[in-house]
Amino acid sequence: MNITIVSVGKLKEKYLKLGIEEYVKRLGGYAKIDLVEVPDEKAPEQLSEADMEIVKRKEGERILAKINEGTYVIALALDGKMKTSEEMAADLESLMTYGKSKVAFVIGGSLGLHADVLKRADEKLCFGKMTLPHQLMKLVLVEQIYRSFRIIKGEPYHK
Numbered sequence: 001m002n003i004t005i006v007s008v009g010k011l012k013e014k015y016l017k018l019g020i021e022e023y024v025k026r027l028g029g030y031a032k033i034d035l036v037e038v039p040d041e042k043a044p045e046q047l048s049e050a051d052m053e054i055v056k057r058k059e060g061e062r063i064l065a066k067i068n069e070g071t072y073v074i075a076l077a078l079d080g081k082m083k084t085s086e087e088m089a090a091d092l093e094s095l096m097t098y099g100k101s102k103v104a105f106v107i108g109g110s111l112g113l114h115a116d117v118l119k120r121a122d123e124k125l126c127f128g129k130m131t132l133p134h135q136l137m138k139l140v141l142v143e144q145i146y147r148s149f150r151i152i153k154g155e156p157y158h159k
């Protein structure tokens with residue numbers, strides 16, 4: 001499976017970089033993982049609704065430019081569907097079974113994802129009701145993708 005994770009903004013914190021690199025390395029035996037970062041749009045604290053829409057739209061256009069046709073898109077969103085790790089593994093396995101071997105996970109910037117990205121998405125996935133910073137979200141996501149492959153392969157993984 002070819003997995004792309006498209007996220008907004010550059011990952012700066014070393015501890016997150018190291019954690020993500022570790023899981024990407026572990027995933028190497030199961031899937032090809034590409035991490036794509038698109039530039040974030042500068043967004044001052046006080047923005048009108050119209051300005052927020054502009055920021056999200058610009059970031060959204062950059063995200064969509066990185067997604068090829070035929071790719072199955074999973075947008076990470078707070079109003080998405082919550083799954084257990086076993087359900088996520090089963091869903092990834094059925095995507096592979098039905099020939100959907102290119103999957104892109106998309107993580108929004110500080111204002112979230114634009115409606116156009118959500119429209120392009122085949123599903124929306126939620127990791128719980130709490131908002132995580134997008135860079136930490138990326139670490140949690142790669143760990144869960146790794147866990148999914150361990151579950152798919154029936155390999156031991158601490159609970």
Ligand SMILES: C[S@@+](CC[C@H](N)C(=O)[O-])C[C@H]1O[C@@H](n2cnc3c(N)ncnc32)[C@H](O)[C@@H]1O
Pocket residue numbers: 075076077078080106107108109110111112113125126127128129130131132133134137
């Ligand atoms: C800081 S959050 C943005 C919060 C923004 N207010 C919103 O409603 O989307 C940045 C991104 O991280 C992802 N994210 C953060 N927490 C999440 C969660 N619990 N479940 C799924 N995605 C999450 C989403 O992709 C979100 O767009």
